[in-house]
Amino acid sequence: MCYSKTFQENIEKMRSEMHKDVDTFCDLVKSKEEDQVNIGLEELEISINETALDTIFAHCENNQESTPLLPEQQQELRNRVRSRVSPGQKPGPERDSEPEGSPNQNPGSKKPGESFCERVLRGFREMLSRLQKTWQAVLAWVKKMWASFVNVVKSIWSAIKDFCSRVAKYFSSLFLA
Template sequence: MEQAHRGIEQLKNNFNEAALDTVFAHCENNRESTPLLPEQQQELHNRVHSRVYPGQKPGPERDSEPEGSPNQSPGAQKTGESFCKEVLSLFQEMLSQLQKMWQDVLACVQMCASLVNMVKFILSQIMNFCSIAAQSFSSLFLVQGVA
């Protein structure tokens, strides 16, 4: 069963790395979004990996066997069916954890995107103001130069 735990953990790690690569590539290649700064990429990477513990046994809820499980008695052997049920349970738990974690990451990315959009809007307003001010000053100098 330990091998199943390690396999599920490795599957989760592989999924997280592939998903991070996809997010970074999307931000880099999408014309409508601004590429993530290295600090933002590191923050997302840390958020994802703060919940992943490579090389460690999965959380305490997995260490203890449920009551009535075949491993409760010393001589008991798992049947193929109970092993499959346990692996399915581990897989469902992994999917649930991944869903929650990636919902949190999505919220972080959306917050970064809204911050970038707000900065773009402020910058466009400053550029408009500077343009209007430049036009006003140039017309003022043209009027004085003609007179």
């Protein structure tokens, strides 16, 4: 696909913001305060999601003809991303939760023999997994939404073609009779 220079600039800006967010998280990890690390992971996930949403909305704003996104759709998109993670929130129905008491249930819960760094890495991987699941779900929703719209337009186009064909046959029969 060919994207505009503005879109590429927005992607670069998004990458830069995400790198800054990861750097901030890494600085926080140096403190080795487990509660701060857990909060930092939540904030990092939220920040990455918000940065990605801002990039999408900026693209839609700059390309309204080719990428229309109504305010209601923007809000639905934002809600779908935000409902998957909120600060201090336990996994909701949309999130894959671990069985009660599982050592993977909370990135801060320590597995036997696990070091602080291993726990942080596990928490980071879990956060990346949630990000991946969130954006895969968003992509599936967008595809479904647009597929439904495309099907409606195809049905209308088919009805118009059928109508035009019938009218053409009718007029042909009038003039040939």
